[in-house]
Amino acid sequence: METKSTHGFKIDAGNDRFNEVITFSGGSIACKVSSNDSKQGFCVYDTTKMAKGGPPYHFHYTQDAFFYILEGEFIFKIGDDIFNAKAGDAVFAPRQIPHTFAKIGDPEGRMLMVYQPAGTMDEFYLQASQLPDGTLRDFERLYRIHGMEIVGPPLKFE
Template identity: 50%
Template sequence: MKRRLFLQFPLIASALIADAKNPPVNRPNKGFKVEADKDRYQEELLLMGGKFTCKVSSKDTDGDLLIYHTIRQSKGGPAFHVHHSQDEWFYVISGEFIVKVGDDTFNLKPGDSAFAPRTVPHAFAKISEEEAQMLVLFQPAGLMEDFFHQLSKVGADVPQNQEKTLKELWAKHGMEIVGPPLKF
Protein backbone atom coordinates (compact mmCIF):
# COMPACT_ATOMS: atom_id res chain seq x y z
CA MET A 1 0.00 0.00 0.00
CA LYS A 2 2.73 2.50 0.94
CA ARG A 3 4.77 1.46 -2.11
CA ARG A 4 1.81 2.28 -4.34
CA LEU A 5 1.49 5.75 -2.80
CA PHE A 6 5.25 6.21 -3.10
CA LEU A 7 5.08 5.44 -6.83
CA GLN A 8 2.03 7.65 -7.45
CA PHE A 9 3.36 10.73 -5.70
CA PRO A 10 6.06 11.63 -8.29
CA LEU A 11 3.50 11.34 -11.10
CA ILE A 12 1.02 13.63 -9.36
CA ALA A 13 3.72 16.11 -8.32
CA SER A 14 5.20 16.32 -11.82
CA ALA A 15 1.75 16.98 -13.31
CA LEU A 16 1.14 19.81 -10.83
CA ILE A 17 4.56 21.34 -11.52
CA ALA A 18 4.02 21.13 -15.28
CA ASP A 19 0.64 22.82 -14.94
CA ALA A 20 2.10 25.56 -12.73
CA LYS A 21 4.58 26.42 -15.52
CA ASN A 22 1.80 27.08 -18.02
CA PRO A 23 1.29 30.84 -18.17
CA PRO A 24 -2.24 32.16 -17.73
CA VAL A 25 -3.84 32.91 -21.08
CA ASN A 26 -5.86 36.04 -20.28
CA ARG A 27 -3.46 38.15 -18.21
CA PRO A 28 -2.09 41.39 -19.63
CA ASN A 29 1.57 41.19 -20.59
CA LYS A 30 2.40 44.63 -19.25
CA GLY A 31 1.61 46.74 -16.21
CA PHE A 32 -0.96 49.48 -15.96
CA LYS A 33 -1.74 52.56 -13.89
CA VAL A 34 -5.11 53.51 -12.41
CA GLU A 35 -5.23 57.15 -11.33
CA ALA A 36 -6.62 58.32 -8.00
CA ASP A 37 -10.43 58.49 -7.98
CA LYS A 38 -10.55 56.60 -11.30
CA ASP A 39 -11.80 53.10 -12.07
CA ARG A 40 -9.78 50.55 -14.05
CA TYR A 41 -12.50 50.48 -16.74
CA GLN A 42 -14.27 53.82 -16.01
CA GLU A 43 -17.17 51.95 -14.38
CA GLU A 44 -17.53 53.67 -11.01
CA LEU A 45 -20.20 51.97 -8.89
CA LEU A 46 -22.47 53.56 -6.28
CA LEU A 47 -23.71 51.05 -3.73
CA MET A 48 -23.95 50.22 -0.03
CA GLY A 49 -23.44 53.82 1.03
CA GLY A 50 -20.29 54.36 -0.97
CA LYS A 51 -18.51 54.82 -4.27
CA PHE A 52 -16.53 51.80 -5.46
CA THR A 53 -13.73 52.05 -8.01
CA CYS A 54 -11.97 48.96 -9.31
CA LYS A 55 -8.17 49.22 -9.09
CA VAL A 56 -7.24 45.65 -10.13
CA SER A 57 -9.90 43.71 -12.01
CA SER A 58 -10.47 39.98 -12.00
CA LYS A 59 -9.93 40.29 -15.78
CA ASP A 60 -6.36 41.43 -15.08
CA THR A 61 -5.52 38.37 -12.99
CA ASP A 62 -7.45 35.47 -14.53
CA GLY A 63 -9.72 35.65 -11.51
CA ASP A 64 -6.92 35.39 -8.94
CA LEU A 65 -7.40 38.83 -7.39
CA LEU A 66 -9.80 41.78 -7.23
CA ILE A 67 -9.11 45.12 -5.51
CA TYR A 68 -11.68 47.87 -4.96
CA HIS A 69 -11.22 51.31 -3.44
CA THR A 70 -14.33 52.55 -1.66
CA ILE A 71 -15.09 56.10 -0.56
CA ARG A 72 -17.89 56.14 1.97
CA GLN A 73 -19.95 59.12 3.10
CA SER A 74 -22.67 57.23 4.97
CA LYS A 75 -22.17 55.28 8.16
CA GLY A 76 -22.80 51.55 8.09
CA GLY A 77 -21.96 48.66 5.80
CA PRO A 78 -23.15 45.34 4.40
CA ALA A 79 -24.96 42.55 6.23
CA PHE A 80 -23.00 39.95 8.20
CA HIS A 81 -22.14 37.45 5.47
CA VAL A 82 -19.97 34.53 4.34
CA HIS A 83 -17.92 34.12 1.18
CA HIS A 84 -17.72 30.41 0.48
CA SER A 85 -14.73 30.71 -1.88
CA GLN A 86 -12.99 34.07 -1.26
CA ASP A 87 -10.76 35.54 1.40
CA GLU A 88 -11.36 39.26 1.98
CA TRP A 89 -8.88 41.85 3.22
CA PHE A 90 -9.67 45.40 4.38
CA TYR A 91 -7.15 48.27 4.54
CA VAL A 92 -8.25 51.64 5.93
CA ILE A 93 -6.93 54.74 4.17
CA SER A 94 -8.95 57.37 6.06
CA GLY A 95 -11.75 57.52 8.60
CA GLU A 96 -12.67 54.70 10.97
CA PHE A 97 -14.35 51.34 10.49
CA ILE A 98 -15.29 48.37 12.59
CA VAL A 99 -14.78 44.94 11.07
CA LYS A 100 -16.26 41.83 12.64
CA VAL A 101 -14.71 38.50 11.63
CA GLY A 102 -16.33 35.51 13.30
CA ASP A 103 -16.60 36.44 16.99
CA ASP A 104 -13.82 39.06 16.86
CA THR A 105 -14.48 42.76 16.33
CA PHE A 106 -11.68 45.08 15.24
CA ASN A 107 -11.66 48.89 15.33
CA LEU A 108 -9.68 50.06 12.31
CA LYS A 109 -8.06 53.46 11.80
CA PRO A 110 -5.91 54.70 8.90
CA GLY A 111 -3.12 52.22 8.19
CA ASP A 112 -4.89 49.32 9.94
CA SER A 113 -6.06 46.20 8.14
CA ALA A 114 -8.17 43.14 8.88
CA PHE A 115 -8.39 39.75 7.19
CA ALA A 116 -11.54 37.65 6.81
CA PRO A 117 -10.83 34.06 5.71
CA ARG A 118 -13.29 32.38 3.38
CA THR A 119 -16.16 30.56 5.14
CA VAL A 120 -15.88 32.82 8.23
CA PRO A 121 -18.84 35.23 8.68
CA HIS A 122 -17.82 38.89 8.56
CA ALA A 123 -19.00 42.45 7.97
CA PHE A 124 -17.68 45.98 8.18
CA ALA A 125 -19.20 49.35 8.97
CA LYS A 126 -17.99 52.91 8.61
CA ILE A 127 -18.26 54.53 12.04
CA SER A 128 -16.56 57.92 11.63
CA GLU A 129 -18.45 61.14 10.95
CA GLU A 130 -16.17 62.27 8.15
CA GLU A 131 -15.68 60.65 4.75
CA ALA A 132 -13.81 57.35 5.00
CA GLN A 133 -11.81 55.36 2.47
CA MET A 134 -10.81 51.73 2.37
CA LEU A 135 -9.22 49.21 0.01
CA VAL A 136 -11.04 45.88 -0.19
CA LEU A 137 -9.26 42.88 -1.70
CA PHE A 138 -10.77 39.54 -2.72
CA GLN A 139 -8.66 36.45 -3.34
CA PRO A 140 -9.48 34.68 -5.53
CA ALA A 141 -11.76 37.15 -7.26
CA GLY A 142 -14.41 34.58 -8.08
CA LEU A 143 -17.69 36.24 -9.03
CA MET A 144 -17.23 39.31 -6.81
CA GLU A 145 -16.73 41.83 -9.62
CA ASP A 146 -19.95 40.69 -11.30
CA PHE A 147 -21.69 40.79 -7.89
CA PHE A 148 -20.82 44.47 -7.40
CA HIS A 149 -22.02 45.33 -10.90
CA GLN A 150 -25.30 43.45 -10.39
CA LEU A 151 -25.81 44.97 -6.93
CA SER A 152 -25.34 48.47 -8.34
CA LYS A 153 -28.23 47.76 -10.74
CA VAL A 154 -30.51 46.84 -7.80
CA GLY A 155 -29.75 50.21 -6.22
CA ALA A 156 -27.73 51.73 -3.42
CA ASP A 157 -30.49 51.24 -0.85
CA VAL A 158 -32.43 48.01 -1.23
CA PRO A 159 -36.12 48.38 -0.29
CA GLN A 160 -37.69 45.76 1.98
CA ASN A 161 -39.66 44.32 -0.93
CA GLN A 162 -36.37 43.44 -2.65
CA GLU A 163 -34.84 41.52 0.27
CA LYS A 164 -35.52 38.16 -1.42
CA THR A 165 -33.92 39.42 -4.64
CA LEU A 166 -30.88 40.58 -2.68
CA LYS A 167 -30.43 37.21 -0.91
CA GLU A 168 -30.73 35.41 -4.25
CA LEU A 169 -28.11 37.72 -5.76
CA TRP A 170 -25.69 37.01 -2.92
CA ALA A 171 -26.27 33.24 -3.23
CA LYS A 172 -25.77 33.33 -7.01
CA HIS A 173 -22.33 34.84 -6.37
CA GLY A 174 -21.17 32.32 -3.76
CA MET A 175 -22.14 34.22 -0.62
CA GLU A 176 -24.71 33.94 2.10
CA ILE A 177 -26.22 36.59 4.37
CA VAL A 178 -26.06 35.22 7.92
CA GLY A 179 -27.04 38.26 9.97
CA PRO A 180 -27.90 41.96 9.97
CA PRO A 181 -25.41 44.78 9.36
CA LEU A 182 -23.19 45.69 12.31
CA LYS A 183 -24.59 47.97 15.01
CA PHE A 184 -22.29 50.62 16.39
Protein backbone atom coordinates in the same frame (compact mmCIF):
# COMPACT_ATOMS: atom_id res chain seq x y z
CA MET B 1 -15.55 45.32 -19.04
CA GLU B 2 -12.24 44.31 -20.59
CA THR B 3 -11.74 40.53 -20.80
CA LYS B 4 -8.10 40.17 -19.80
CA SER B 5 -4.91 42.13 -19.30
CA THR B 6 -1.82 41.18 -21.26
CA HIS B 7 0.29 44.11 -20.06
CA GLY B 8 0.87 46.30 -17.04
CA PHE B 9 -1.30 49.34 -16.49
CA LYS B 10 -1.77 52.40 -14.30
CA ILE B 11 -5.04 53.77 -12.97
CA ASP B 12 -5.00 57.44 -12.01
CA ALA B 13 -6.10 58.44 -8.52
CA GLY B 14 -9.86 58.60 -8.20
CA ASN B 15 -10.47 56.57 -11.36
CA ASP B 16 -11.92 53.12 -11.94
CA ARG B 17 -10.12 50.52 -14.07
CA PHE B 18 -12.98 50.65 -16.61
CA ASN B 19 -14.12 54.26 -16.05
CA GLU B 20 -17.34 53.03 -14.46
CA VAL B 21 -19.09 54.53 -11.47
CA ILE B 22 -20.32 51.86 -9.07
CA THR B 23 -22.35 52.93 -6.06
CA PHE B 24 -23.34 50.40 -3.44
CA SER B 25 -24.15 50.28 0.25
CA GLY B 26 -23.74 54.00 0.96
CA GLY B 27 -20.57 54.58 -1.02
CA SER B 28 -18.66 54.25 -4.25
CA ILE B 29 -16.46 51.41 -5.44
CA ALA B 30 -13.60 51.81 -7.92
CA CYS B 31 -12.07 48.68 -9.42
CA LYS B 32 -8.27 48.90 -9.47
CA VAL B 33 -7.45 45.31 -10.51
CA SER B 34 -10.21 43.14 -11.96
CA SER B 35 -10.57 39.39 -11.76
CA ASN B 36 -9.80 39.25 -15.48
CA ASP B 37 -6.52 41.15 -15.01
CA SER B 38 -5.23 38.47 -12.64
CA LYS B 39 -6.76 35.43 -14.36
CA GLN B 40 -9.23 35.18 -11.45
CA GLY B 41 -6.37 35.19 -8.91
CA PHE B 42 -7.47 38.33 -7.04
CA CYS B 43 -9.25 41.66 -7.43
CA VAL B 44 -8.77 45.02 -5.70
CA TYR B 45 -11.31 47.77 -5.01
CA ASP B 46 -10.85 51.28 -3.64
CA THR B 47 -14.06 51.99 -1.73
CA THR B 48 -15.31 55.26 -0.32
CA LYS B 49 -18.09 55.13 2.29
CA MET B 50 -20.06 58.30 2.88
CA ALA B 51 -22.92 56.77 4.87
CA LYS B 52 -22.49 55.08 8.23
CA GLY B 53 -22.99 51.32 8.21
CA GLY B 54 -22.03 48.54 5.83
CA PRO B 55 -23.03 45.21 4.32
CA PRO B 56 -25.00 42.42 6.01
CA TYR B 57 -23.17 39.79 8.06
CA HIS B 58 -22.11 37.27 5.40
CA PHE B 59 -19.41 34.84 4.36
CA HIS B 60 -17.67 33.86 1.13
CA TYR B 61 -17.48 30.14 0.33
CA THR B 62 -14.16 30.29 -1.53
CA GLN B 63 -12.66 33.76 -1.04
CA ASP B 64 -10.52 35.40 1.58
CA ALA B 65 -11.14 39.13 2.06
CA PHE B 66 -8.49 41.68 3.04
CA PHE B 67 -9.27 45.28 4.03
CA TYR B 68 -6.73 48.11 4.32
CA ILE B 69 -8.06 51.31 5.85
CA LEU B 70 -6.98 54.49 4.06
CA GLU B 71 -9.21 57.08 5.79
CA GLY B 72 -11.79 57.20 8.55
CA GLU B 73 -12.74 54.56 11.06
CA PHE B 74 -14.53 51.22 10.71
CA ILE B 75 -15.78 48.45 12.98
CA PHE B 76 -15.36 44.88 11.74
CA LYS B 77 -17.08 41.77 13.02
CA ILE B 78 -15.32 38.57 11.93
CA GLY B 79 -16.77 35.45 13.47
CA ASP B 80 -17.18 36.36 17.16
CA ASP B 81 -14.37 38.95 17.12
CA ILE B 82 -14.91 42.72 16.93
CA PHE B 83 -12.13 45.02 15.65
CA ASN B 84 -11.89 48.81 15.46
CA ALA B 85 -9.81 49.84 12.45
CA LYS B 86 -8.51 53.25 11.42
CA ALA B 87 -6.17 54.61 8.73
CA GLY B 88 -3.16 52.34 8.31
CA ASP B 89 -4.82 49.29 9.89
CA ALA B 90 -5.40 46.04 7.98
CA VAL B 91 -8.09 43.44 8.62
CA PHE B 92 -8.31 39.88 7.27
CA ALA B 93 -11.51 37.83 6.94
CA PRO B 94 -10.89 34.18 6.01
CA ARG B 95 -13.20 32.36 3.65
CA GLN B 96 -16.19 30.59 5.22
CA ILE B 97 -16.03 32.81 8.35
CA PRO B 98 -18.94 35.29 8.60
CA HIS B 99 -17.92 38.93 8.58
CA THR B 100 -19.18 42.45 8.14
CA PHE B 101 -17.94 45.98 8.64
CA ALA B 102 -19.41 49.41 9.19
CA LYS B 103 -18.08 52.92 8.77
CA ILE B 104 -18.43 54.86 11.97
CA GLY B 105 -18.04 58.57 12.69
CA ASP B 106 -18.79 61.53 10.48
CA PRO B 107 -15.83 61.89 8.15
CA GLU B 108 -15.71 59.93 4.93
CA GLY B 109 -14.23 56.43 5.19
CA ARG B 110 -12.04 54.84 2.55
CA MET B 111 -10.42 51.42 2.26
CA LEU B 112 -8.90 48.98 -0.18
CA MET B 113 -10.68 45.65 -0.41
CA VAL B 114 -8.88 42.63 -1.89
CA TYR B 115 -10.57 39.31 -2.66
CA GLN B 116 -8.55 36.16 -3.32
CA PRO B 117 -9.41 34.28 -5.45
CA ALA B 118 -11.38 36.94 -7.27
CA GLY B 119 -14.33 34.78 -8.20
CA THR B 120 -17.15 36.90 -9.64
CA MET B 121 -16.81 39.94 -7.36
CA ASP B 122 -16.58 42.27 -10.39
CA GLU B 123 -19.99 41.12 -11.59
CA PHE B 124 -21.40 41.13 -8.05
CA TYR B 125 -20.63 44.82 -7.50
CA LEU B 126 -21.95 45.83 -10.92
CA GLN B 127 -25.19 43.89 -10.40
CA ALA B 128 -25.62 44.99 -6.77
CA SER B 129 -25.25 48.65 -7.77
CA GLN B 130 -28.26 48.24 -10.07
CA LEU B 131 -30.63 46.87 -7.41
CA PRO B 132 -32.93 49.37 -5.69
CA ASP B 133 -32.46 49.86 -1.95
CA GLY B 134 -34.62 47.74 0.32
CA THR B 135 -34.81 44.59 -1.80
CA LEU B 136 -33.27 42.13 0.65
CA ARG B 137 -34.58 39.06 -1.17
CA ASP B 138 -32.85 40.21 -4.37
CA PHE B 139 -29.63 40.85 -2.44
CA GLU B 140 -29.77 37.40 -0.82
CA ARG B 141 -30.16 35.83 -4.27
CA LEU B 142 -27.34 37.95 -5.69
CA TYR B 143 -25.01 37.05 -2.81
CA ARG B 144 -25.76 33.34 -3.37
CA ILE B 145 -25.17 33.55 -7.13
CA HIS B 146 -21.73 35.01 -6.43
CA GLY B 147 -20.62 32.47 -3.81
CA MET B 148 -21.66 34.24 -0.61
CA GLU B 149 -24.35 33.75 2.04
CA ILE B 150 -26.03 36.39 4.17
CA VAL B 151 -26.24 35.03 7.73
CA GLY B 152 -27.26 38.13 9.68
CA PRO B 153 -28.04 41.84 9.56
CA PRO B 154 -25.58 44.71 9.17
CA LEU B 155 -24.03 46.13 12.34
CA LYS B 156 -26.47 48.41 14.22
CA PHE B 157 -25.79 51.90 15.58
CA GLU B 158 -27.62 53.53 18.48
